[in-house]
Amino acid sequence: MTEPVIVPDIMRMSWGPQHPMSGQTRILLDIDGEKVHRIIADLGFTHRGIEKILENRTFLQGIIPVERMVMADTPNIGLGYVTAIEEALGIEVPERANWIRSMICEMARINSHLYAFGLQAESTGYFPAVFLWTTVDRTIILRLFEELTGARWSLNFFMPGGVHKDLPKGFEEKVIEGVEYLRRRFEEYWVAMVENATFELRCDNVGVLKPEDAIRLGATGPVLRGSGIPIDVRKDEPYAAYGDLDFEVITESACDSMARTKVRYREIGQSLNIMEQVANEIPSGPIRTNVPLFARAKAAEVLSRVESSRGELGVHLFTDGGMNPYRVKIHSPTLRNMYVFERLAELDEILVADIPVLINSIDPWYLDSDR
């Protein structure tokens, strides 16, 4: 990246990549004392060429690298790619498979939001207490994943035409047990963290993103819903079983960092509801339609959209009649939200201490933005 010119009397500070809180990115801050005048996000430290890798894999093989984009949220990313393939190949998915997909996606959303929630606590210096609590609670989800798929993080469970395996015996009861435990824990989080006066001081009115700015800058996911705009692909363009499931689109009207955190908190509640619904009402039937191993797609251009934990993920797939995709373009939610983050210094007054709070209210996953 060519660095923009520094204005006189302004100090340029590098926040990352070697920094305890930054993650795999560099953010340049133009500061005057404690005040941040400009934020420059320097992305691309973890570019792995996933889009190019996909061109050299068959449709089925491609599921494995594409899920590496966001490790905390693998099913949602995998589902985006799988639905694109299904659309290109013209495959119908059985109803039961769709319900299982929805449940796994919601479990991943809880896992990912818990991570974001803990990091938000840590960014305010609520030193690892809450972060480690959420980490411990994530094992509930991970154990369920392990029992269902054999993997804890990178599940590779969705395949064109359905899911890999049916639910094991007694899995529904375990899901309900886990949901009840997590509900109890979330009440504690609300008291310990969201209602903590000092935490409110740090997050209220920090990085206000007005609804019109959120739309203009192309925010997505909890960032957009935190600004009070009810856009959610699960509701607007239902995929998997979301059309049959009963859930709300969460919005908050405060538009600040606290609102974005609260959106995540309340979305976890909705995800728990969905998990419970699926466990109670899942229809019986086949879990997969058979798809040839080396399927050939007709020349086509398809776009699939899913609501991942960080926002809308779009997979734009071009096929030319071969066994591999001709070109895959992935719209990642983190990249879109990083544009918003860069502009926040112009929209609102920001201090150096607000930077970790803000970046974690965006909930970035840099591997996702760099692909």
Next chain:
Amino acid sequence: MNIVLTLWRFIIEFLTVNAKPLLQIIVLPGLLWVIVYAIIAVWFERKFLARAMLRVGPYYCGGRFGWLQLIADFIKLFFKEMIIPKDVNTFFFLLMPVLLPSVPAMAVILIPFASDWVLWNVGSLGMPMFFAIAGIAPLVPIFTGWASNNKYTFIGAWRVAYMYISAEIPMVICAASVAIMVGSFDLVVIARAQEKMWFFIPQFIGFVIFFLGVMIESERTPFDMPGAETELVLGWRTEYSGVLYGFVMFTEYVMLQAWALMFLTLYLGGFNGPVFFGATTASHIFWLVIKFVLLVTLVILLRVVFPRLRMDQMLKLGWQYLTPLALLNLVVTLVLKLWGVY
């Protein structure tokens, strides 16, 4: 028999009269106490905070309680490579870590551990002397941050400057109210005056302000902005490594010790407490140490509950709330003193 008794009396007399200054320098308010306290405090912080975070903490080194871990860490720090960055001001960079713990440790010698156990009894100069020495302390981090020639340390250093000034002024005013109440600057007299009633009852506003001040001065959460690791890596400490880093981290605890002891002396009765077996000095020391341990435990455990404040919020707290409240407290104390209530 007679010889044994004489010898025994001689030893006791030697220890209590002749060797007393030596004991004070080496053992109690001196070197051993400071080091042992810092080690125990660090161990406590690591082990007990770990429980609050659903972790185990140090476990393998020194058994289940991990008591050897700190000694192992100290040895590791001692033998680690000491990196001196190219562009630092080497003289100040190397000098400051030595000054850092010694300035607050100097303030500790003024604190009465018992009515006749003060290392440096300056009489009615006690309290002004304490604040004079403690007033030097923030200069050292500022020099450190400047000498390190790094942007993080620079911002951290100025945060130290802002923070200490905004905290020390209300603290000095509160201490002055106590001095007015007693009618003396002598710390022994102030502690003695609390035999019947500890001063946190008549001086409750001062008690709260001074407690917040102790947290601010020792950079404990929620007031650890100068070393906020999510923003400034380690603030003004960033560039240190090896044994110098050990010194720098040690400072935090010595600073806490100096201010906590002053806080106890001013508001929580100092060395006062029930006397056991007529051994006045020993029980006084015992009570002060017990109070000190409880206070430090409280200060350390508060870290679990509070996120860090922002710098502007901290300054607002200092100038908008603490200073006017301290002045109000001073005025009330003066009025009550003139009316003859105290």
